[in-house]
Amino acid sequence: DQQVKQNSPSLSVQEGRISILNCDYTNSMFDYFLWYKKYPAEGPTFLISISSIKDKNEDGRFTVFLNKSAKHLSLHIVPSQPGDSAVYFCAASTGNQFYFGTGTSLTVIP
Amino acid sequence: GAGVSQSPSNKVTEKGKDVELRCDPISGHTALYWYRQSLGQGLEFLIYFQGNSAPDKSGLPSDRFSAERTGGSVSTLTIQRTQQEDSAVYLCASSHQGVGTGELFFGEGSRLTVL
Numbered sequence: 001d002q003q004v005k006q007n008s009p010s011l012s013v014q015e016g017r018i019s020i021l022n023c024d025y026t027n028s029m030f031d032y033f034l035w036y037k038k039y040p041a042e043g044p045t046f047l048i049s050i051s052s053i054k055d056k057n058e059d060g061r062f063t064v065f066l067n068k069s070a071k072h073l074s075l076h077i078v079p080s081q082p083g084d085s086a087v088y089f090c091a092a093s094t095g096n097q098f099y100f101g102t103g104t105s106l107t108v109i110p
Numbered sequence: 111g112a113g114v115s116q117s118p119s120n121k122v123t124e125k126g127k128d129v130e131l132r133c134d135p136i137s138g139h140t141a142l143y144w145y146r147q148s149l150g151q152g153l154e155f156l157i158y159f160q161g162n163s164a165p166d167k168s169g170l171p172s173d174r175f176s177a178e179r180t181g182g183s184v185s186t187l188t189i190q191r192t193q194q195e196d197s198a199v200y201l202c203a204s205s206h207q208g209v210g211t212g213e214l215f216f217g218e219g220s221r222l223t224v225l
Binding site: 101 | 150153155160166215
């Protein structure tokens with residue numbers, strides 16, 4: 001059973017536009033949410049996170065939104081840049097367990 | 111070291127053989143995780159080590175899989191009698207606390223191909 005779901009396997013966006021990556025989860029006990037970015041042949045790298053007590057966290061071009069009632073998480077990248085092209089994994093944690101989604105491959109078109 | 115180091119980066123083996131994958135976490139990180147990513151799948155949790163506590167082995171898919179962490183640092187994931195469905199990228203991650211508030215730092219992974 002997949003507790004964290006990313007229903008869009010891929011997304012293409014024009015450079016300069018906004019990229020919105022979505023994530024849904026099922027476990028209401030999750031208390032921390034993270035986004036990781038992965039380039040080919042590299043391990044995932046941490047991008048941004050949000051605690052369950054917040055609904056928004058912003059870091060430069062990256063903003064994560066959390067809607068606990070809908071059990072929905074999203075990552076906004078604006079403006080999108082070609083270097084943002086990568087696979088993005090959503091993750092949720094409770095205690096010492098981290099659960100990852102299947103990833104969304106983002107392509108930013110120059 | 112500066113980051114999480116994994117070896118080998120690529121391993122091709124024949125069905126039925128045993129393999130060992132190694133992870134050297136970031137110095138000082140007490141928590142160490144093993145995940146695997148099969149083709150088209152997300153990151154599947156395998157096992158978690160935290161300090162000297164008993165490891166959380168709840169994600170290991172079968173008794174062919176085992177892992178140990180010697181001296182609270184380097185970890186070895188062993189897969190016995192490998193099967194084709196074991197083919198995946200095995201990722202190791204370490205964390206300073208591993209209690210859900212710290213980010214995970216991943217290695218580049220070990221790509222295992224079982225023929």
